[in-house]
Amino acid sequence: MDGAVCLTSGGQDSTTCLFWAKARFAPLRALAFDYGQRHRLELDAARVICALAEVPLTVLPLMILRDLGGSALIGSGTTIQASGGRDGLPNTFVPGRNVLFLTVAAALAYQYDIHDLIIGACETDSSGYPDCRAQTIQALAQTLQLGMDYAVRIHTPLMHLTKAQTVLLAQEVGAMEALGHSHTCYEGCYPPCGQCPACQLRARGFAEAGVPDPLLHRT
Amino acid sequence: MDGAVCLTSGGQDSTTCLFWAKARFAPLRALAFDYGQRHRLELDAARVICALAEVPLTVLPLMILRDLGGSALIGSGTTIQASGGRDGLPNTFVPGRNVLFLTVAAALAYQYDIHDLIIGACETDSSGYPDCRAQTIQALAQTLQLGMDYAVRIHTPLMHLTKAQTVLLAQEVGAMEALGHSHTCYEGCYPPCGQCPACQLRARGFAEAGVPDPLLHRT
Numbered sequence: 337m338d339g340a341v342c343l344t345s346g347g348q349d350s351t352t353c354l355f356w357a358k359a360r361f362a363p364l365r366a367l368a369f370d371y372g373q374r375h376r377l378e379l380d381a382a383r384v385i386c387a388l389a390e391v392p393l394t395v396l397p398l399m400i401l402r403d404l405g406g407s408a409l410i411g412s413g414t415t416i417q418a419s420g421g422r423d424g425l426p427n428t429f430v431p432g433r434n435v436l437f438l439t440v441a442a443a444l445a446y447q448y449d450i451h452d453l454i455i456g457a458c459e460t461d462s463s464g465y466p467d468c469r470a471q472t473i474q475a476l477a478q479t480l481q482l483g484m485d486y487a488v489r490i491h492t493p494l495m496h497l498t499k500a501q502t503v504l505l506a507q508e509v510g511a512m513e514a515l516g517h518s519h520t521c522y523e524g525c526y527p528p529c530g531q532c533p534a535c536q537l538r539a540r541g542f543a544e545a546g547v548p549d550p551l552l553h554r555t
Numbered sequence: 556m557d558g559a560v561c562l563t564s565g566g567q568d569s570t571t572c573l574f575w576a577k578a579r580f581a582p583l584r585a586l587a588f589d590y591g592q593r594h595r596l597e598l599d600a601a602r603v604i605c606a607l608a609e610v611p612l613t614v615l616p617l618m619i620l621r622d623l624g625g626s627a628l629i630g631s632g633t634t635i636q637a638s639g640g641r642d643g644l645p646n647t648f649v650p651g652r653n654v655l656f657l658t659v660a661a662a663l664a665y666q667y668d669i670h671d672l673i674i675g676a677c678e679t680d681s682s683g684y685p686d687c688r689a690q691t692i693q694a695l696a697q698t699l700q701l702g703m704d705y706a707v708r709i710h711t712p713l714m715h716l717t718k719a720q721t722v723l724l725a726q727e728v729g730a731m732e733a734l735g736h737s738h739t740c741y742e743g744c745y746p747p748c749g750q751c752p753a754c755q756l757r758a759r760g761f762a763e764a765g766v767p768d769p770l771l772h773r774t
Contacts, residue, residue: 367640370633372609396619396622396623397619397622398615398617399616399617399618400615400616400659402622403615403616403664404615404662404663409683430662431661431662431703431705432661432662432665432699432702432703434657434702435658435698435702436655436658436662436700438661439651439654439658440619440623441649442650442651443623443649443651443655444623445651446651447623456673466701466702466703466704467702467703469701471697472701472702474699475694475697475698476698476702477703478694478698479654479691479695479697479698480651480654481695482684482685482688482690482691482694483650483651483653483654483685483686483691483694483695484650484651484686487687521589544606
């Protein structure tokens with residue numbers, strides 16, 4: 337099997353991807369970024385999830401994202417709005433964030449002699465982030481391959497799944513226990529607020545899949 | 556005129572680009588990265604050059620490049636070799652470095668409502684960096700445009716010029732005084748060592764252009 341680097345945020349999608357990748361790549365490494373997230377809970381969740389998956393986690397500081405500003409999810413003191421950004425995008429939008437994440441992941445993979453990257457990008461959910469689209473990811477893989485003169489494959493197992501299908505995939509790949517430790521809520525609290533757009537999107541997915549969310553039934 | 560962001564390193568090529576861009580874009584902003592360069596002289600040079608050009612300079616910390624390691628130009632204690640990297644590339648190679656620089660520059664440009672980026676990438680000189688090639692830069696512009704849903708144009712005025720032609724362009728755009736303050740030497744000293752590959756490449760360009768290098772005749 338080939339090795340791979342899986343991007344990990346401590347959230348539902350990347351957790352599902354991590355377990356999906358576990359059966360397909362070895363050695364598998366997880367990569368998370370510390371960019372001064374407002375909710376430190378996210379990185380804590382990533383650590384617990386990677387320990388459960390028995391996948392080594394590298395946390396790289398990426399403060400440039402904070403310095404670039406413009407996102408309500410980074411730093412404190414800004415109110416999060418469902419839609420306050422340019423062109424109706426939520427103002428949690430950091431332009432091109434996944435391009436930056438994957439570029440750094442590819443440079444790290446190069447050091448490890450690894451050619452496969454996994455990211456939980458999904459164009460089916462309603463957030464509308466252009467850096468989550470298949471077309472963007474394909475163009476980026478091509479760019480990285482050219483820019484490093486090195487084969488780069490970017491796998492996006494969730495790209496065309498609904499949130500309900502992602503829940504079913506998580507069951508299939510054995511990610512449910514770890515999902516009990518994943519972090520979703522924009523408010524950064526546990527138990528989750530249940531009211532923010534992220535909580536509601538997650539709840540809808542579990543409801544449609546007919547599966548209880550292990551996060552809400554954590555023992 | 557449209558605004559633009561010009562990547563600036565304090566070196567010969569980006570200095571020439573900055574003056575090339577000055578006549579073509581307004582407002583023009585310069586962007587340099589602090590990634591723990593071994594030679595702090597580079598950022599000092601960028602500051603002097605931008606002051607001479609009367610272009611505001613933003614210096615963004617980008618320590619992820621240092622953390623990614625693998626390059627002799629970053630940090631101290633590693634000997635620089637002309638060719639010690641993978642596939643015969645000089646081991647000053649940070650894989651995909653220009654992809655990272657331009658991605659951050661594009662995110663910054665987005666905040667400023669700017670669509671034009673300028674970089675001194677050149678595939679004519681002999682360094683062989685794949686992230687300097689026109690094909691890479693074109694693929695990246697497309698990726699950034701898709702990933703940010705925002706028009707991005709990347710200008711590379713030096714792409715197909717020889718070093719001698721770049722010297723003549725620098726004369727034409729009024730960059731010669733500033734070039735007297737640019738930094739090239741791998742050894743990080745002033746006056747430059749004259750022996751390292753960077754010094755020799757620079758010297759050849761000025762010699763072929765029949766122009767004295769203002770760096771060697773700084774008053």
